Amino acid sequence: MAISIRPYQPADEEAVENITYRTGFKGEGLEGRDYFNDKRLFFMIFIAYYAHYEPEHFFVAVEDDSQDVVGFICGTTNTPRQEKRFALTMYWRIALRALFFTSWRSPKTFKTLLGLGKVLPDMREKPANPVDIHVEYPGHLHINVLPEYHHMGIGTNMISHFEDHLKCLGIKGVHLGTTSRNHKAVPFYKKHGYAIVKEASTAIHPVFKEISFLTFAKKLTSE
Template identity: 30%
Template sequence: MRLRPYQPGDWDAVYDICVRTGANGEDARGHYPRDALLPDLFAGPYLALEPERAFVLDAGERVVGYVLGTADTPAFVTAWRERWLPRVAGSHPPPVASPRTAEERLIALLHRPEAQLFPELAPHPAHLHVDLLPEAQGAGFGRRLVETFLTAVARAGAPSLHLGTGSGNLRAVRFYERMGFQRLSVAGVEGATYFWRSTAVSGAEG
């Protein structure tokens, strides 16, 4: 398997992986009326707005993993509203009332990217998402993807980064802890665990 920079032709593969790992690491296909909802939130904006910070794991015949994110979350949120939301808003109309279902909460986040800007995360401006299909897990590729991303955002000037994962995704929680990420308390957040760490690759543990 080869780790390489994202290319425009990888778009569909990244979207597919995002859905197949979107339920706390398990397959989320069919969980929502439109499978594109999850990648329109957690993959598409990054591929469209900061493709230079996206990397994929190429197994030869197909892409089986990726890491993507931003070096500057506040600037990214602004670009999301100005450049990404107009592309996808018609496919996911905002709820007419306060969100009640999981789908409505995701759509509300799509339309209000500013909800990502928690004060506790401000000191750690970069953030990432990393996903691997089952056949690529457990062989060190996740670590390589994250370290590649850390190097990329460090070069862009980000001293540290944050990320969030579902509290029920114990495999991901253990992975980040092994990589030297530290838990970060974020007020008012339920069902997610946040972490932060320096972008210095030499600081990785385990």
């Protein structure tokens, strides 16, 4: 099966939203779980920003025959700037949807969201070692491949493509977050030269008990 990587286009949004939802629960699908029932909101929290505001750093993996989008990689070259822009452009949209749609349609999802709101600042701002992650590794990324296409080399091709893209832009390092229970992502990042620079033990929700949030990072230039 031949797969190509190309820049994201607005018409890819629905496919990307589906992939995000089908891989968002410690690397597995959120379908059919009480934990988070609002697919659109999940996309708005984690991925929509990149599609709408930094599409120049967003790539999709497409099956050549069908032209179906089967994976994506996205991110930023400048995490502090991205966080500020995310706060300005997305917080109010997320809050409106959560309050006026999700809270009455899925109270359990709303509860998860409140837990997420409490721990996200902690996950972002307390490095476990003196390295300032945002200075040493200013870029960050998210990568997701549809489960039926896992372990076929698609993630490897996308992450190499993304790293080359960042290197061409002179970005000296990149980081990302995942959970210790993500049994595919952890070996994937290690294989690609990423090292753990931060570990945060926290509990968003009972389903995350005894799971830590890991920040992986990799230098892209020798400087």
